Amino acid sequence: MGSMGYQPMPSPHNPPLTAIVIGAGLGGCAAAIALHHHGHKVLCVLDKVREFGRLGDSLGLGQNAFNLLEKWGCEVDEIKRIGNQAPNMTIRRWQDGKELAVQPLMDMAGYIGHRGDYHDVFLEWVRQRGIPIRMGSEVVQYEDRDPQPTITLKSGEQLSADIIVAVDGIKSLARPLVLGMRDDPVSSGYACFRAFFRPTPEQRADPRLNKYMREDCVNFWIGADMHMVQNTLRGGEEFNWILTHKDDGDVPESWFQPGDMEEVRRLTETLDPEIRGIVQQTESCLDWKICYRKPLPTWVSPNSHRIALLGDSCHAHLPTSAQGASQAVESAGCLAVCLDSINGPEEVRIATRAYEKLRFPRTRQSQTNGEDLRNRWHSALKGVDANREIDPEEVMIKNRWLYSFDAEEDARQRWKDVRRVVEEEFRAGKIEPLC
Numbered sequence: 001m002g003s004m005g006y007q008p009m010p011s012p013h014n015p016p017l018t019a020i021v022i023g024a025g026l027g028g029c030a031a032a033i034a035l036h037h038h039g040h041k042v043l044c045v046l047d048k049v050r051e052f053g054r055l056g057d058s059l060g061l062g063q064n065a066f067n068l069l070e071k072w073g074c075e076v077d078e079i080k081r082i083g084n085q086a087p088n089m090t091i092r093r094w095q096d097g098k099e100l101a102v103q104p105l106m107d108m109a110g111y112i113g114h115r116g117d118y119h120d121v122f123l124e125w126v127r128q129r130g131i132p133i134r135m136g137s138e139v140v141q142y143e144d145r146d147p148q149p150t151i152t153l154k155s156g157e158q159l160s161a162d163i164i165v166a167v168d169g170i171k172s173l174a175r176p177l178v179l180g181m182r183d184d185p186v187s188s189g190y191a192c193f194r195a196f197f198r199p200t201p202e203q204r205a206d207p208r209l210n211k212y213m214r215e216d217c218v219n220f221w222i223g224a225d226m227h228m229v230q231n232t233l234r235g236g237e238e239f240n241w242i243l244t245h246k247d248d249g250d251v252p253e254s255w256f257q258p259g260d261m262e263e264v265r266r267l268t269e270t271l272d273p274e275i276r277g278i279v280q281q282t283e284s285c286l287d288w289k290i291c292y293r294k295p296l297p298t299w300v301s302p303n304s305h306r307i308a309l310l311g312d313s314c315h316a317h318l319p320t321s322a323q324g325a326s327q328a329v330e331s332a333g334c335l336a337v338c339l340d341s342i343n344g345p346e347e348v349r350i351a352t353r354a355y356e357k358l359r360f361p362r363t364r365q366s367q368t369n370g371e372d373l374r375n376r377w378h379s380a381l382k383g384v385d386a387n388r389e390i391d392p393e394e395v396m397i398k399n400r401w402l403y404s405f406d407a408e409e410d411a412r413q414r415w416k417d418v419r420r421v422v423e424e425e426f427r428a429g430k431i432e433p434l435c
């Protein structure tokens with residue numbers, strides 16, 4: 001940690017509020033770090049898997065996340081160093097790679113790196129703070145009780161705290177409890193084939209293939225109803241491509257479903273020859289259905305109001321948003337500030353209800369920003385004469401406005417107003433749905 005001098009803030013409550021975080025993904029780690037920084041006592045972070053592998057492929061973290069992590073005493077240079085170092089990204093025409101727009105990488109994801117590598121750093125930050133991470137601890141039941149909700153692990157062990165933060169991902173078990181109903185995934189109408197590998201020395205040496213393996217770079221090829229994202233990591237030693245295409249098939253939601261390389265070869269027959277070769281030579285890929293959850297009417301449990309969803313469990317993003325992890329970091333900061341601002345443990349329900357009200361509109365904006373980009377990319381060249389010049393504005397990534405936002409400051413500034421609304425809702429006996 002930039003560690004030596006780092007001190008968390010003193011708790012505004014005596015004794016400090018206690019919290020349990022479910023899920024040790026990037027969102028769960030961020031929640032634990034934020035709560036700890038604000039002086040709340042994180043009893044443990046639980047994850048069902050026994051061990052984390054280097055899972056997933058490229059993921060972006062934006063300046064909005066870095067600013068908060070830095071405030072919480074995290075050495076963000078550790079992340080920046082392992083991220084893609086290209087200064088710019090290029091948006092290209094599907095069939096011939098013609099440059100349509102060039103933008104600084106900071107306009108989108110900030111730093112693109114391997115999810116597993118970033119995750120290792122986040123886990124280390126949690127450990128450095130002395131917060132226990134309990135692996136192989138699957139939560140199988142939530143009891144929405146006051147004054148302390150309880151969770152039951154597969155082993156039968158039960159744990160309670162003043163607040164439970166459920167950061168258990170897109171397939172959240174806590175979410176049906178909060179909603180009081182099942183919410184099945186709905187297809188977004190798109191799927192991704194994605195591959196991440198180390199090109200062989202022969203591939204790197206082949207002049208027809210090596211254009212995008214020489215150094216760190218990020219490129220997007222856009223076409224009708226399809227786009228291909230390519231980036232390298234570690235100076236070109238690792239290679240990642242993600243092909244987003246229309247898909248109305250069934251939706252087995254999985255990060256591990258093998259993809260059909262024959263189908264990839266068919267879809268990329270018309271792709272720019274400068275990138276087609278290496279895509280078509282790829283040995284295997286994953287088939288990742290992009291599933292949506294409709295925006296949720298509530299992120300907080302109905303009875304005690306002490307189980308709060310955070311991250312992908314309540315605001316999953318499309319890949320074109322490049323904000324899934326960053327918005328989870330923002331939500332963590334907002335929740336921690338709301339818990340600071342209440343008068344004691346009996347008011348946790350005010351904090352959680354204020355948190356969802358503060359965060360919902362912002363996460364919707366960030367989600368729809370990604371939808372807008374995908375739609376612009378997939379339609380920009382439809383039926384357009386190959387000789388027509390495309391206005392770069394039409395295809396540019398417009399994420400920069402998201403980065404200057406300080407989720408903690410926003411929560412502090414709006415706290416009094418939102419508290420008043422929440423108190424009024426409790427008095428009236430009706431919490432207004434978020435949507």
Ligand SMILES: Cc1cc2nc3c(=O)[nH]c(=O)nc-3n(C[C@H](O)[C@H](O)[C@H](O)COP(=O)(O)OP(=O)(O)OC[C@H]3O[C@@H](n4cnc5c(N)ncnc54)[C@H](O)[C@@H]3O)c2cc1C
Pocket residue numbers: 022023024025026027028046047048049055056057058059060115137138139140167168169170172173255310311312313317319324325328
């Ligand atoms: C395997 C995997 C690969 C991914 N790959 C990419 C990628 O390549 N690019 C990208 O942009 N995003 C990827 N993501 C999504 C990205 O990590 C998230 O959008 C972002 O980090 C915010 O995630 P989160 O922490 O809310 O949820 P997640 O990252 O999904 O983490 C949820 C955690 O909760 C744990 N969990 C779930 N249920 C329980 C339970 N009942 N009890 C205890 N623990 C539980 C899971 O094991 C998991 O570790 C991936 C996610 C996963 C899980």
